[in-house]
Amino acid sequence: MQSGVTKMRRDYIDRDYSPKNTDLICEFHLEPSEGVDFEEAATHMAGESSIDSWTEIATLSPELAAKLKPYVFYVDEEAQTVRVAYSEELFELGSVPQVLSAVAGNILSMKIVDNLRLQDIAFPKSMLREFKGPNFGLSGIRKLVGVQDRPLIGTIVKPKVGLTSEKHAEVAYNSFAGGCDLVKDDENLTDQKFNGFEKRAELTLKLAEKAESETGERKMYLCNITAPTCKEMIRRMNILKDLGASYAMIDVVPAGWTALQTLREEAEDVGLVLHAHRCMHSAYTRNPRHGISMVVVAKLCRLIGLDQLHIGTVVGKMHGEKHEVLTLRDECVLDNVPADESQHVLAQDWGELKPMFPVASGGLAPTMIPDLYSIFGKDVIMQFGGGIHAHPMGTAAGAAACRQALEASLEGVTLQEYAKSHKELEVALGKWLKK
Ligand SMILES: O=C(O)[C@H](O)COP(=O)(O)O
Numbered sequence: 116m117q118s119g120v121t122k123m124r125r126d127y128i129d130r131d132y133s134p135k136n137t138d139l140i141c142e143f144h145l146e147p148s149e150g151v152d153f154e155e156a157a158t159h160m161a162g163e164s165s166i167d168s169w170t171e172i173a174t175l176s177p178e179l180a181a182k183l184k185p186y187v188f189y190v191d192e193e194a195q196t197v198r199v200a201y202s203e204e205l206f207e208l209g210s211v212p213q214v215l216s217a218v219a220g221n222i223l224s225m226k227i228v229d230n231l232r233l234q235d236i237a238f239p240k241s242m243l244r245e246f247k248g249p250n251f252g253l254s255g256i257r258k259l260v261g262v263q264d265r266p267l268i269g270t271i272v273k274p275k276v277g278l279t280s281e282k283h284a285e286v287a288y289n290s291f292a293g294g295c296d297l298v299k300d301d302e303n304l305t306d307q308k309f310n311g312f313e314k315r316a317e318l319t320l321k322l323a324e325k326a327e328s329e330t331g332e333r334k335m336y337l338c339n340i341t342a343p344t345c346k347e348m349i350r351r352m353n354i355l356k357d358l359g360a361s362y363a364m365i366d367v368v369p370a371g372w373t374a375l376q377t378l379r380e381e382a383e384d385v386g387l388v389l390h391a392h393r394c395m396h397s398a399y400t401r402n403p404r405h406g407i408s409m410v411v412v413a414k415l416c417r418l419i420g421l422d423q424l425h426i427g428t429v430v431g432k433m434h435g436e437k438h439e440v441l442t443l444r445d446e447c448v449l450d451n452v453p454a455d456e457s458q459h460v461l462a463q464d465w466g467e468l469k470p471m472f473p474v475a476s477g478g479l480a481p482t483m484i485p486d487l488y489s490i491f492g493k494d495v496i497m498q499f500g501g502g503i504h505a506h507p508m509g510t511a512a513g514a515a516a517c518r519q520a521l522e523a524s525l526e527g528v529t530l531q532e533y534a535k536s537h538k539e540l541e542v543a544l545g546k547w548l549k550k
């Protein structure tokens with residue numbers, strides 16, 4: 116027995132237990148440390164994520180244990196997988212931070228495991244009811260933008276940071292004028308001296324309005340409200356509302372779960388669509404053997420009520436295989452997610468919680484649109500940063516090339532064919548089509 120690990124007296128493993136419909140269920144990938152028995156490690160993990168400690172505690176009465184004990188009801192040592200059912204009474208209903216402190220807290224630090232990854236959480240209806248979910252969601256966004264039958268095209272003002280507010284607004288205007296439906300700030304642009312939040316919001320929203328009147332299309336500016344305090348983020352949200360904005364963007368992982376729940380409360384009154392950038396998620400999600408899966412991050416965003424979420428691109432610069440990205444897409448849009456053992460996904464009935472709009476962003480070029488459309492279908496927001504602002508004819512042409520590539524894909528015409536009568540696309544093919 117490894118030092119510091121005493122034999123647990125609790126028997127939390129019960130393969131005959133069938134979870135109650137009020138239980139919260141977690142699936143974990145578990146690798147015990149050297150010399151530790153798999154079931155022993157699972158027992159310790161279940162205890163530490165609920166009511167127990169590392170050794171016998173006299174204060175844990177048999178009655179209390181019987182009432183609140185966790186049940187490790189599924190154990191597959193070969194697949195290094197366990198599933199644990201927790202009584203809903205262990206949780207503060209409606210609190211994401213508290214759920215994570217329990218099922219993704221100390222247990223990830225325990226010596227008894229070499230690796231432990233929270234793969235999925237299945238929430239019971241009784242807990243779902245405590246959360247608002249998306250205010251607008253996928254259908255609300257489509258209604259707001261006035262686009263029902265195609266993917267939305269967005270961009271990120273580039274360079275990421277450094278432009279003045281005037282220049283930022285001008286780049287956004289050119290993106291809108293060229294054909295973008297959405298223009299967002301980059302994740303590390305918030306309220307820097309060279310481009311303050313209020314001035315950027317005011318100038319960019321004004322030019323978005325100008326682009327709307329010139330194009331006859333709705334144009335959405337996603338201004339990044341990420342800030343040092345919830346109070347300041349709420350202040351920025353209200354500034355956007357007063358300026359006539361429809362959206363706010365948040366870096367959800369750096370901002371944190373309590374901040375998101377606070378903003379969601381506020382968004383209900385302010386009525387802004389919440390765009391979730393997932394930068395920093397890879398600190399939790401990238402290691403397939405340890406941490407917290409992006410499925411969990413996506414589910415928590417939907418539960419709390421972000422309206423649209425970056426989920427990966429399959430074809431772009433960020434990691435994320437096709438099956439992983441499509442699993443995330445399903446968690447965003449389906450009302451009922453079926454269990455998928457191959458993806459370590461638990462069944463989840465989302466009840467009344469609206470779908471989120473999936474966002475594909477990162478390393479995309481207009482030439483990838485046919486692939487993106489065949490992967491995602493129409494319910495996706497495709498965002499191109501370098502893929503628009505590096506276009507040889509400039510930003511507006513980059514945006515136009517994206518719209519043309521999308522038109523071609525929707526009509527089932529090859530890009531090469533469509534480029535014969537669309538100059539911006541022709542130039543984009545010259546720059547980005549793999550030779
Ligand atoms: O914030 C994002 O989504 C990325 O910065 C996209 O930028 P890129 O298209 O230039 O990779």
Ligand SMILES: [Mg+2]
Binds near residue numbers: 271301302
């Ligand atoms: Mg970015």
